[in-house]
Amino acid sequence: MTMASVKAGIMNSASRISALSNNIMNNTINQNLPIASNIISDDVGWKAKLCLPPKDNRKKTEDVTETKGNEFEDFCIKRELLMGIFEKGWEKPSPIQEASIPIALLGRDILARAKNGTGKTGAYIIPTLQKVDLKLDYIQALIMVPTRELALQTSQICIELAKYIGTRVMVTTGGTSLKDDIMRIYEKVHIVIATPGRILDLMEKNVAQMDKCNMLILDEADKLLSQDFKEMLDKIISYLPKDRQVLVYSATFPLTVEQFMRKYLKGPYEINLMDELTLKGxxxxxxxxxxxxxxxxxxxxxxxxxxxxxxxxxxxxxxxxxxxxxxxxxxxxxxxxxxxxxxxxxxxxxxxxxxxxxxxxxxxxxxxxxxxxxxxxxxxxxxxxxxxxxxxxxxxxxxxxxxxxxxxxxxxxxxxxxxxxxxxxxxxxxxxxxxxxxxxxxxxxxxxxxxxxxxxxx
CATH class of the missing domain: 3.40.50.300 (P-loop containing nucleotide triphosphate hydrolases)
Structure with a gap:
């Protein structure tokens, strides 16, 4: 079997490119999604009317179960966002979500360290969605990630959680049409999820207006602060307002993260859930x-x-x-x-x-x-x-x-x-x-x- 046949096997799936990918890359999401008022108007039985996924009965390790017992409702999150959270299948906050969400909602900078696969994405997306003001037609939050695949995945989670809110979410990465991104960003978005090179390009072309973007989130921060991205990141931050809130999340924190903290974070709330480095499971x-x-x-x-x-x-x-x-x-x-x-x-x-x-x-x-x-x-x-x-x-x-x-x-x-x-x-x-x-x-x-x-x- 030749390499060409291997590639052909993969390329045969071209006709099955998921509608999900097309939605993410080619549309500004959630722009006209109606709020489910018929569901949320019932203060008592709203949870019973949700379309919940099957319950996951697999045993879980202390990496995600060792919490103080808080519920998502305890964070005073708006009902529409709670609906998206529960329909995503998230039943209770994980330790990093429990520690991070209320602090982020207070507007403080955060420097958070937690293991891979313990809910860091939800820890920053939930407060971001809560804080976005839908009446304001400009970019209010910028989420930076190091790879294109992670940008797509993060944007999909954000879209799913925001399904009843109407938040406009856009993902922009290298390797895609710059012209399409320019057209989409002019439609007005609230949250941009991006890799550094592409969003910097849009900023320098004066297309992405970031002067009112008051939230910056760095996911996989150790990689974003490596030599591959650090110079771009400094330029990106120069376009943001001085009173921005910065949330930094990573599993590993090299010296570059500490340097970034001293330069850009104001009295950050530090979270370290890394009693050990590898996942218990x-x-x-x-x-x-x-x-x-x-x-x-x-x-x-x-x-x-x-x-x-x-x-x-x-x-x-x-x-x-x-x-x-x-x-x-x-x-x-x-x-x-x-x-x-x-x-x-x-x-x-x-x-x-x-x-x-x-x-x-x-x-x-x-x-x-x-x-x-x-x-x-x-x-x-x-x-x-x-x-x-x-x-x-x-x-x-x-x-x-x-x-x-x-x-x-x-x-x-x-x-x-x-x-x-x-x-x-x-x-x-x-x-x-x-x-x-x-x-x-x-x-x-x-x-x-x-x-x-x-x-x-x-």
């Missing part, structure tokens, strides 16, 4: 292999594991494509994604994988930042990373929002020092892979919330 294994044995080992894993969806990481774009070809030749469904692909192709792969149209995704580190696909229960490091930070973000694609998953690392002789160093730096344990992996560690059907089981027994 992820079990980590390693298998010592020779380089030429890796594909055979991967084939064995595919045959023995009960994979719902898996993400497989390589250290270069060339190896991503080669491995995707090998996996397809072995007879398994497989997509691949990396930064050198066209943006249209990346969007299609991302949305189709998220929709469950393919079981396995091979990718580069493009996909390590904030991507939340609940169905992923297995992460495989086909190539072991050199940096602890990269490893932390990779394995965080599994075990999202307190659920369980496994991470398997294929370790060559040259990786052995990196393995021990990353274990020490993260304060975590990566175990030798057993002959049989307990399926309850990563298979959803075998994970049930103990409280729900007790209630059912009563």
């Amino acid at each position: 992820i079990t980590q294994y390693y298998a010592f292999v020779q380089e030429r044995q890796k594909v055979h080992c991967l084939n064995t894993l595919f045959s023995k594991l009960q994979i719902n969806q898996s993400i497989i990481f390589c250290n270069s774009t060339q190896r991503v494509e080669l491995l995707a070809k090998k996996i397809t030749e072995l007879g398994y469904s497989c997509y691949y994604i990396h930064a050198k692909m066209s943006q249209q192709h990346r969007n299609r792969v991302f949305h189709d994988f998220r929709a469950g149209l393919c079981r396995n995704l091979v990718c580069s580190d493009l996909f390590t930042r904030g991507i939340d696909i609940q169905a992923v229960n297995v992460v495989i490091n086909f190539d072991f990373p050199k940096m602890a930070e990269t490893y932390l973000h990779r394995i965080g694609r599994s075990g999202r929002f307190g659920h369980f998953g496994i991470a398997i690392n294929l370790i060559t002789y040259s990786d052995r020092f990196s393995l021990h160093r990353i274990e020490q730096e993260l304060g975590t344990e990566i175990k030798p892979i057993p002959k049989v992996i307990d399926r309850s560690l990563y298979v959803a059907e075998l994970q049930h919330d103990e409280n729900d089981e007790r209630n059912a027994s009563k």
